[in-house]
Amino acid sequence: xxxxxxxxxxxxxxxxxxxxxxxxxxxxxxxxxxxxxxxxxxxxxxxxxxxxxxxxxxxxxxxxxxxxxxxxxxxxxxxxxxxxxxxxxxxxxxxxxxxxxxxxxxxxxxxxxxxxxxxxxxxxxxxxxxxxxxxxxxxxxxxxxxxxxxxxxxxxxxxxxxxxxxxxxxxxxxxxxxxxxxxxxxxxxxxxxxxxxxxxxxxxxxxxxxxxxxxxxxxxxxxxxxxxxxxxxxxxxxxxxxxxxxxxxxxxxxxxxxxxxxxxxxxxxxxxxxxxxxxxxxxxxxxxxxxxxxxxxxxxxxxxxxxxxxxxxxxxxxxxxxxxxxxxxxxxxxxxxxxxxxxx
Amino acid sequence: xxxxxxxxxxxxxxxxxxxxxxxxxxxxxxxxxxxxxxxxxxxxxxxxxxxxxxxxxxxxxxxxxxxxxxxxxxxxxxxxxxxxxxxxxxxxxxxxxxxxxxxxxxxxxxxxxxxxxxxxxxxxxxxxxxxxxxxxxxxxxxxxxxxxxxxxxxxxxxxxxxxxxxxxxxxxxxxxxxxxxxxxxxxxxxxxxxxxxxxxxxxxxxxxxxxxxxxxxxxxxxxxxxxxxxxxxxxxxxxxxxxxxxxxxxxxxxxxxxxxxxxxxxxxxxxxxxxxxxxxxxxxxxxxxxxxxxxxxxxxxxxxxxxxxxxxxxxx
Numbered sequence: 195x196x197x198x199x200x201x202x203x204x205x206x207x208x209x210x211x212x213x214x215x216x217x218x219x220x221x222x223x224x225x226x227x228x229x230x231x232x233x234x235x236x237x238x239x240x241x242x243x244x245x246x247x248x249x250x251x252x253x254x255x256x257x258x259x260x261x262x263x264x265x266x267x268x269x270x271x272x273x274x275x276x277x278x279x280x281x282x283x284x285x286x287x288x289x290x291x292x293x294x295x296x297x298x299x300x301x302x303x304x305x306x307x308x309x310x311x312x313x314x315x316x317x318x319x320x321x322x323x324x325x326x327x328x329x330x331x332x333x334x335x336x337x338x339x340x341x342x343x344x345x346x347x348x349x350x351x352x353x354x355x356x357x358x359x360x361x362x363x364x365x366x367x368x369x370x371x372x373x374x375x376x377x378x379x380x381x382x383x384x385x386x387x388x389x390x391x392x393x394x395x396x397x398x399x400x401x402x403x404x405x406x407x408x409x410x411x412x413x414x415x416x417x418x419x420x421x422x423x424x425x426x427x428x429x430x431x432x433x434x435x436x437x438x439x440x441x442x443x444x445x446x447x448x449x450x451x452x453x454x455x456x457x458x459x460x461x462x463x464x465x466x467x468x469x470x471x472x473x474x475x476x477x478x479x480x481x482x483x484x485x486x487x488x489x490x491x492x493x494x495x496x497x498x499x500x501x502x503x504x505x506x507x508x509x510x511x512x513x514x515x516x517x518x519x520x521x522x523x524x525x526x527x528x529x530x531x532x533x534x535x536x537x538x
Numbered sequence: 539x540x541x542x543x544x545x546x547x548x549x550x551x552x553x554x555x556x557x558x559x560x561x562x563x564x565x566x567x568x569x570x571x572x573x574x575x576x577x578x579x580x581x582x583x584x585x586x587x588x589x590x591x592x593x594x595x596x597x598x599x600x601x602x603x604x605x606x607x608x609x610x611x612x613x614x615x616x617x618x619x620x621x622x623x624x625x626x627x628x629x630x631x632x633x634x635x636x637x638x639x640x641x642x643x644x645x646x647x648x649x650x651x652x653x654x655x656x657x658x659x660x661x662x663x664x665x666x667x668x669x670x671x672x673x674x675x676x677x678x679x680x681x682x683x684x685x686x687x688x689x690x691x692x693x694x695x696x697x698x699x700x701x702x703x704x705x706x707x708x709x710x711x712x713x714x715x716x717x718x719x720x721x722x723x724x725x726x727x728x729x730x731x732x733x734x735x736x737x738x739x740x741x742x743x744x745x746x747x748x749x750x751x752x753x754x755x756x757x758x759x760x761x762x763x764x765x766x767x768x769x770x771x772x773x774x775x776x777x778x779x780x781x782x783x784x785x786x787x788x789x790x791x792x793x794x795x796x797x798x799x800x801x802x803x804x805x806x807x808x809x810x811x812x813x814x815x816x817x818x819x820x821x822x823x824x825x826x827x828x829x830x831x832x833x834x835x836x837x838x839x840x841x842x843x844x845x846x847x848x849x850x851x852x853x854x
Contacts, residue, residue: 404664
């Protein structure tokens with residue numbers, strides 16, 4: 195057994211790129227669901243908006259703009275315009291498209307529309323018709339150069355207990371910084387009167403309205419803001435893997451974000467962080483552990499082969515979720531008494 | 539269960555409808571309305587449906603609301619006198635709550651116009667009604683369960699700077715106002731004898747305490763008119779007197795109260811004027827004493843003839 199590999203995979207899960215991506219997306223979902231009660235089953239589309247907002251601006255839209263308008267923006271300029279598109283323009287656009295028709299209606303309508311919009315976006319991005327724009331199923335590459343040019347770390351060295359390469363470590367450091375800022379903003383928001391209105395809307399929209407709060411406007415603000423967090427997550431993912439691919443944003447991604455949020459505890463500032471860290475620590479380390487067990491014949495190949503490991507680790511997470519639902523339904527950070535108030 | 543009763547008991551000492559007076563509370567809004575004059579002016583008003591009042595705060599004309607084939611509300615004209623307590627009564631399904639929703643813009647009428655304080659409110663969205671000085675409560679109490687009592691209260695304050703998204707991340711912009719709101723909320727909690735529950739989740743309160751909280755929260759809006767939808771429903775009798783005292787207390791501070799109620803004893807005890815609805819229409823108006831003798835009211839509650847009542851009995 196290679197214990198070092200197991201420990202490395204555990205730590206990568208706890209603090210690595212995917213933890214950052216899903217923690218950011220879960221912070222957004224926490225604003226949606228945990229604080230405002232919005233059932234967003236399309237967080238993946240906000241993540242895709244972040245990835246494609248950047249990738250398209252640098253790789254496809256930007257060069258065409260340069261050609262047709264004579265603006266001659268450099269790749270660095272395009273990168274930062276892309277970041278703005280990814281984090282501000284696209285999330286607002288998507289939130290408006292999903293929110294305007296549904297936020298005046300009951301909560302379930304938003305759920306249906308978000309899941310549909312997420313799939314529509316992915317399928318359109320995949321279609322050969324839009325190859326010139328989205329790169330169809332291969333996706334887009336070659337947009338993260340500007341980011342890694344900023345890296346002060348050597349591309350050949352290993353950093354942080356040999357866990358990361360220079361580029362990876364730069365991404366992770368930037369990601370941690372964004373997470374810290376994001377969590378602080380979230381913490382400030384939910385402790386403010388603005389956050390109080392969100393919670394009131396979650397508890398009872400009509401009561402909030404009778405007290406003079408424009409529930410529709412607040413729900414829209416929450417949807418946009420949470421979407422922006424999702425978009426930052428998606429952008430980090432695209433930059434981290436240097437590719438924006440439609441199938442990186444399938445419905446499963448949304449549900450991983452939900453799992454992270456519920457594990458950590460919805461409606462708690464640190465819930466998404468802890469949930470995402472735990473989810474990926476379990477997923478990544480169980481992968482390594484199971485692989486080692488199979489390779490070293492501790493698990494007979496008649497029972498499970500190395501190729502089945504990928505599926506089995508999801509079974510483990512599923513089992514963990516069942517146990518969580520039974521013994522700690524409020525999540526790790528949640529308050530059981532608060533949870534019990536639902537039943538009254 | 540015993541625990542819940544203990545909580546009720548803590549609220550009881552204030553028994554007696556007029557006993558609110560010894561508690562001076564600056565947090566309670568006070569309006570410059572001559573309540574005695576407003577009440578006595580009602581003696582001039584004829585006892586008939588749609589009667590015009592000397593100083594109406596709320597006027598509705600030709601308000602009709604249909605749900606498919608059913609006409610739930612069809613009110614030609616109704617006025618609510620400023621500075622008094624008006625009760626809206628009627629048998630089940632008379633359209634009281636629907637009218638309530640229409641008057642507070644929580645529902646849109648098919649036709650009709652409404653004036654509040656002389657301003658047309660037909661096009662005003664429900665959330666802006668509070669800003670006009672009218673606030674409502676709900677038949678099924680809407681305590682915000684997973685928020686504490688004090689958070690519930692603070693939510694009620696209007697024009698909060700910290701409720702804007704951009705200001706919210708800079709506490710320095712709203713901290714001062716927040717402290718003012720909090721002290722006003724605390725004073726109101728003391729007035730309603732709920733200060734010991736300040737930091738509890740509203741979801742842990744009993745039904746009666748939730749009604750009290752909802753009323754106190756509504757007062758944070760500093761309304762001129764308070765609309766209470768069945769304030770006594772599900773309230774333990776021990777708490778009823780205290781709630782009644784609070785309702786008359788609102789009037790004595792110049793607020794106008796319109797409430798829907800089933801409990802006739804309560805209507806007799808505190809209302810200055812009674813409006814009776816049946817089958818969507820207003821069928822009678824008058825001081826509480828006049829209602830019991832009104833033939834239309836008796837018919838609406840008991841059925842217009844014994845024959846039809848007997849028919850029902852045989853049919854079932």
